[in-house]
Amino acid sequence: MQKIISKLEILCLKIKNIKFEVSGDIDQISGIVAGDINGVANLGQIQGDLLNDIQKLTQVSADGKYHLKDLLDQLQLAITEETELNNLEKTEALDQVRKLAKAAQDPQEGKMKKLAQRATGTLQAISTSLSKGAKLLTAWKKVGPVILTFFKLL
Template sequence: MEDKQGKVQVGGSVGGSVNAGDVAGSSSSHVGGNVSFAINELPSSSEADKPGIKELLTQLEAAIKADPNLSEIDRNDALDQVKDLAEAAQNPNDGGMKEKAAKAGRMLGRIISGIPTATQLVESCSKLLPLITKAFGF
C-alpha cells in the first residue's frame, strides 16, 4: 500500500519464539552433517591395514563430537576445520588447498589447546593431526 508521498508501507507482525537449545541443536547437526558429507566424498584407503585421509578425518570427527569438554561453539568451529581438511583433501596438491589445510590444522591445534590435557580428544588429535597433515606434505 502506498502513502501520500508514494512510499510503500508494509505492516504486520511477526510472532514466535526461539529456544537457545533449538538454535544450538540445529546448528551443530547442520555442521556435523556438512562435515560427514565432505568426508564421505573422499575415497577410502586402498590399504586395509593403513587408514587413509578419509578414515583419519572420520576418527577426528567422531572424537570432536564425543568430547564433553568442548563448548558447542568450539565443537562447531572444530568440525568446520575438519570439513575444510576434507575439502582440501579432494585436491591436496593444489596450493590453495594446501594453505586451507594448513590453516585448518593450526585452528584445530588452537581449539584443542584450550581443553584439559587428559581428554580422549587431545589424545586422538595428538595421533591424528600429524598423520592428516602428512597427507598434505607438511
C-alpha cells in the same frame, strides 16, 4: 500486549543471545525461544555436510597405512563426544575437519594446501587448549601428525 513485548525487548537487551517472537492475544502468548538455538542448528548442519565430504575420500591414503577418511572420522567422533567443548566450539572444530576433507580432494593445489594449513592450525589450537584427558586432544595427538604429513605441512 505492547507492554509485554516492551518488557521482553528490555529483558533481551540485558541478556545476550536471547531471541523471541510473540504472537496472539495477551492470554495466548506463544513462540518464546531462548538460548543458543543457532549453535545447535549449525552443529547439525556441519555434521551432515562433513559426513558427505568425508564419504568422498574413501580411497585417499594418508600414508599408505591409514585412509584419510578414517582419520577424519576419528576427529569428528572425538569432537562430537568432547564434553569440554560447547556447541559453538564443536561447530567450529567440525568446520575445520570439513575444510580438511575438502582440501584432501586436491591436496597439492595451492589454495587447498593453505586451507588445510589453517584448518590444522585451528584444530591444534582447539585441542591443545583442552585438559590432558580430553577426547579431542587424544585424537589430535594420534591423527594430527599423519594429517600434517599428508598435506606436506611438516
